[in-house]
Structures are given as structure tokens and as C-alpha cells.
Amino acid sequence: MTINSHSFPAVEFKSSSFSVPVLSLASNDLVLIEQLLNEKIKLAPEFFKNSPVVIDLHEVNKKQFVLDFKDAVMVVRKAGLFVIGIRSGNEFQQSQAIELGIPVNTAPTSEIKEIKIDSKNKQIKAPDDSEFIASDSTTVMITKPIRSGQRIYSHGDLIVLAQVGAGAEILAEGNIHVYGSLRGRALAGVQGNTEARIFCSDLQAELISIAGNYKISDDIQGAISNTPIQIYLQKNTLIIKPIVY
Amino acid sequence: MARIIVVTSGKGGVGKTTTSAAISMGLAKKGHKTVVIDFDVGLRNLDLIMGCERRVVYDIINVINGEASLNQALIRDKNCNLLSILPASQTRNKDALTQEGVGKILEELSKDFKYIVCDSPAGIEQGAHLAMYFADDAFIVTNPEVSSVRDSDRILGLLSSKSRRAERNEEPIKEFLLLSRYSPERVKSGEMLSLDDVQEILSLHLLGVIPESKSVLTASNSGTPVILDEKSDAGQAYSDIVARYLGENRPHRFIDDKTGFFRKLFGGK
Ligand SMILES: Nc1ncnc2c1ncn2[C@@H]1O[C@H](COP(=O)(O)OP(=O)(O)OP(=O)(O)O)[C@@H](O)[C@H]1O
Numbered sequence: 141m142t143i144n145s146h147s148f149p150a151v152e153f154k155s156s157s158f159s160v161p162v163l164s165l166a167s168n169d170l171v172l173i174e175q176l177l178n179e180k181i182k183l184a185p186e187f188f189k190n191s192p193v194v195i196d197l198h199e200v201n202k203k204q205f206v207l208d209f210k211d212a213v214m215v216v217r218k219a220g221l222f223v224i225g226i227r228s229g230n231e232f233q234q235s236q237a238i239e240l241g242i243p244v245n246t247a248p249t250s251e252i253k254e255i256k257i258d259s260k261n262k263q264i265k266a267p268d269d270s271e272f273i274a275s276d277s278t279t280v281m282i283t284k285p286i287r288s289g290q291r292i293y294s295h296g297d298l299i300v301l302a303q304v305g306a307g308a309e310i311l312a313e314g315n316i317h318v319y320g321s322l323r324g325r326a327l328a329g330v331q332g333n334t335e336a337r338i339f340c341s342d343l344q345a346e347l348i349s350i351a352g353n354y355k356i357s358d359d360i361q362g363a364i365s366n367t368p369i370q371i372y373l374q375k376n377t378l379i380i381k382p383i384v385y
Numbered sequence: 386m387a388r389i390i391v392v393t394s395g396k397g398g399v400g401k402t403t404t405s406a407a408i409s410m411g412l413a414k415k416g417h418k419t420v421v422i423d424f425d426v427g428l429r430n431l432d433l434i435m436g437c438e439r440r441v442v443y444d445i446i447n448v449i450n451g452e453a454s455l456n457q458a459l460i461r462d463k464n465c466n467l468l469s470i471l472p473a474s475q476t477r478n479k480d481a482l483t484q485e486g487v488g489k490i491l492e493e494l495s496k497d498f499k500y501i502v503c504d505s506p507a508g509i510e511q512g513a514h515l516a517m518y519f520a521d522d523a524f525i526v527t528n529p530e531v532s533s534v535r536d537s538d539r540i541l542g543l544l545s546s547k548s549r550r551a552e553r554n555e556e557p558i559k560e561f562l563l564l565s566r567y568s569p570e571r572v573k574s575g576e577m578l579s580l581d582d583v584q585e586i587l588s589l590h591l592l593g594v595i596p597e598s599k600s601v602l603t604a605s606n607s608g609t610p611v612i613l614d615e616k617s618d619a620g621q622a623y624s625d626i627v628a629r630y631l632g633e634n635r636p637h638r639f640i641d642d643k644t645g646f647f648r649k650l651f652g653g654k
């Protein structure tokens with residue numbers, strides 16, 4: 141086979157953008173990083189398996205911790221991730237990256253999912269009483285009942301496999317799924333995403349809202365409890381509809 | 386190592402102190418060295434129900450302030466020498482109860498006792514917080530009415546976030562439901578929530594149902610925990626609860642709803 145034996149170009153540069161997770165390191169304690177990273181991966185092993193990742197050294201360098209980039213890469217590779225870039229590295233770290241064949245300063249900063257690793261941001265814990273922000277993963281999954289007075293926030297979707305008690309509040313920038321009874325307040329698309337939806341199997345909510353358009357329980361009354369329903373926005377009106385199969 | 390049990394509810398007057406007295410006596414009667422602590426500073430009444438109010442010399446605040454040793458403050462129960470009571474103070478400022486102080490006391494008691502029962506005050510303020518903070522197990526006392534159930538739900542939220550176990554990311558506190566002052570007749574007439582209704586909201590492991598019973602008042606007037614009144618329904622309910630907590634398998638009683646909930650939950654499959 142020779143070059144040009146085909147009628148189409150064998151090599152072509154195309155511009156295309158990918159969404160790549162960024163691993164932001166805020167510590168130079170590699171043992172800690174390895175441990176936290178493994179904990180994090182355990183939460184979503186499929187998602188992280190062989191995933192490409194860009195290492196961001198902004199935090200650790202800001203704190204003026206000395207971090208050997210080669211060692212960091214070894215730890216991250218050991219965790220099963222492919223390092224495909226370095227961001228905010230210092231001169232030495234960038235030269236180390238080049239030596240390892242890792243491109244420097246890749247990937248546009250916008251559409252990037254951040255995975256923050258530092259000692260405070262350990263893992264997805266039991267929801268805090270006042271506020272719980274999972275700043276590090278798009279989907280938050282809660283498996284225990286959300287009790288009155290608790291507040292859960294997700295930067296992406298929120299999945300609740302238990303009930304949401306009266307007086308509890310759940311908020312998501314994306315969709316909300318509740319597989320137990322929803323008795324508290326549920327607010328989807330809280331940053332303005334009008335495409336966000338709420339799905340639940342038993343609607344008894346005090347308030348539901350999508351992108352700021354809300355209904356309180358008095359308006360929901362009469363809507364069907366104990367049936368799987370979805371709630372979405374149509375011309376600024378909340379529509380509550382049974383999910384039909 | 387001792388097991389620390391908090392008896393809590395959020396709402397006041399639901400039967401926390403009655404329960405603390407009964408289960409601590411029950412555990413001691415079963416041969417476990419037990420201490421019960423009154424966290425209701427300013428409103429102490431555990432010592433009344435335990436019948437030791439005239440023997441109170443020092444209290445938990447004295448111990449925290451270093452004015453008395455733990456041994457000086459502990460009162461040995463007159464009915465059972467495996468049971469001790471650490472009374473609260475009636476006169477002092479509640480702010481004297483500190484996390485550090487309580488932590489030290491519990492640590493010291495842990496060396497000596499098998500079970501430490503903490504009788505929480507109502508509400509979600511400092512006293513209630515400290516009573517639950519160090520707990521391993523939580524007995525949630527709930528009455529079959531909406532406001533009590535709602536408060537229990539709130540307390541459960543706090544247990545899973547504002548406790549030492551939560552802060553240290555340890556295995557969460559084990560939560561148990563004790564549904565108290567239950568009256569099947571009033572459930573039937575619709576005046577009270579049924580066990581089923583309560584469980585739909587709380588979904589907790591049920592340790593037992595305690596019936597509404599005159600024997601509770603009689604017992605507290607005579608200063609003997611109701612569990613010692615073996616003929617009374619409430620006394621038997623508490624005996625069952627202690628036995629179940631210790632791992633015995635005893636069928637639930639005093640629900641008197643033979644067709645509903647139980648078939649659904651345990652039978653019929
Ligand atoms: N099973 C019962 N049947 C009848 N009366 C009961 C029962 N349980 C508790 N009581 C009564 O209810 C009242 C409150 O009980 P108790 O003091 O135990 O509640 P508490 O939750 O400790 O209250 P507080 O929040 O003020 O500390 C008492 O008068 C007690 O006798």
C-alpha cells in the first residue's frame with residue numbers, strides 16, 4: 141500500500157474539542173493524593189477507568205509546595221488514569237512533562253470537569269446539615285433518606301435513591317431524580333438551565349422549581365402521588381406529567 | 386469499650402427520660418454495667434424518675450468544672466447495683482456543658498461501664514447536641530403525631546452530619562425507632578398516626594412500640610423505672626426493647642393491628 145493510493149487524504153487535521161477531566165492537586169503529599177484519588181475512583185470506577193486526565197498544578201504551586209511532576213504522574217497512572225496534559229505547571233514541572241511526552245497547557249479551560257483533590261475535599265460524604273456541595277463530580281448520588289433541615293446541592297445531576305423528607309431541600313444545576321417519596325423542596329436547573337427536569341416516583345413536594353419557575357404544594361395538589369412523573373418547563377410553565385412507558 | 390446510646394427526639398415531652406430510665410435499668414438487670422446521664426441541665430428530672438433525687442450531691446457540671454470527681458458525682462441505683470446515675474444540675478448555667486468536658490467524662494466512663502445512656506433534653510440546642518455528639522447508637526423516641534415525627538426527622542439529619550462519627554467519617558450512628566405513647570384505638574379513630582404512617586416518613590429500624598399506659602405515671606411517681614413493673618404493658622414493652630437491642634428476637638407487640646402493617650412487613654411474602 142502506498143501513500144495516495146486512496147481517493148481520500150490519509151492524513152487530515154481537524155479541529156475538534158473534547159471534554160477532559162482536570163485533576164487539580166492542592167497538596168504535594170503523594171501518599172495522601174494516591175489515597176484520595178483511589179477513594180474518588182471507587183465512587184465511579186467505570187467513569188474513571190482508563191480516563192484521560194489533565195493535571196492542574198495551580199493550587200499546589202500557589203501554596204508554594206514543591207511537587208515533583210514525574211512522581212505525581214506515576215501516582216496518577218498507578219490509579220489507572222492516562223495523563224494527557226499539564227496545566228499551570230512551573231518551568232521545571234513543564235520540562236518534566238515534555239520529557240515524559242506529556243503536552244503542556246492543553247485543553248481549553250471552559251468545558252472541563254474539575255476533580256479537586258485536597259485534604260479537605262475528601263470524598264462524597266453524608267450530606268452536611270446546612271449545605272453539601274459536591275464540587276468535584278457532575279452527578280451526586282444520595283442513598284440515604286434526606287432528613288428535614290438537610291440541604292443537598294449538586295453542580296450537575298442529583299440522584300436520590302431514598303426519600304426526601306418534608307423540610308428538606310435538594311438543589312441541582314442539572315436534573316433531579318428521586319426514587320423515594322419527594323416531600324421536601326426540589327429545585328432543578330438552579331443556574332438557569334431551563335432544560336433541566338425533575339423525575340420522581342411519588343410527588344408530595346412542598347415546592348418544585350425548574351430554572352426559577354416554581355410551584356408550591358397547593359398548586360401541586362391533585363397532581364398524582366405514587367406514580368412516576370416528570371416535571372419540565374414549557375414556555376415558562378411547569379408541566380407535571382406521568383411517565384408513560 | 387462502652388457503647389454510647391443517646392435517647393433523643395427533638396420534640397419535648399415524648400418520653401425520652403421515661404425511656405432512658407427504663408432501658409438503662411433493663412440493660413443493668415441483664416447484667417451489663419450501665420450508667421445513665423442526664424443532659425437536661427436546668428430541668429433535671431431523671432433523678433426523680435430513678436428515685437434518687439434526695440441523694441444528689443454533685444452533678445455533671447461539678448465534674449466538668451473539676452469541683453467533684455466522677456466517682457463522687459455518680460449515684461449507685463438502689464434497685465440494681467450495676468446501674469449508676471450521673472445527674473444534671475438544676476441551678477447552673479447550661480453553657481457550662483462543654484464538648485471537651487462531656488468528651489472527657491464519657492471517655493472516663495467508657496473504661497468502667499458497658500453501656501452509657503444519654504438522656505437528651507428536647508430541642509436542638511447545645512445540650513441536645515452534646516448528648517448525641519459522641520453516640521454510637523441513637524434511640525429516636527417518637528410519638529404518633531405529625532410534629533413529633535417531623536422533629537425526629539430533623540434530629541436524624543443532625544445525627545448524620547453533626548456527630549463525631551459523621552465528622553470523622555466513621556461508620557454512621559445506628560438509628561432505632563421507639564414509637565411511644567401508642568394507642569391502637571386512637572389510631573383506628575384517626576386521632577393518631579399509625580406505625581405504618583410513621584415508618585413511611587422515617588423508615589427506621591423499629592426497636593419497639595410502647596403503649597400509652599397509666600403505669601408510666603404510677604412508676605414515675607414512685608421513683609422506679611417502669612420496666613421494673615413487670616406486669617405493666619409499658620414495662621413489658623421496654624423489656625422487649627432491651628432484649629431486641631441486645632440481639633434477641635422478640636415479636637412486636639402492642640400494635641394491635643393484626644391485619645395491616647405486620648402482614649405487609651413481615652408476613653405475606
Ligand atoms: N408510654 C407512656 N404512657 C403514658 N404516659 C407517658 C408515656 N411515656 C411518657 N409518658 C408521660 O409523658 C410525660 C413526659 O415524659 P418524659 O419526661 O419521659 O418525656 P421527655 O421526652 O423526657 O420530656 P422532656 O422533653 O421535657 O425532657 C411524663 O408525664 C410521662 O409520665
Ligand SMILES: [Mg+2]
Nearest residue numbers: 401402425506
Ligand atoms: Mg426528659
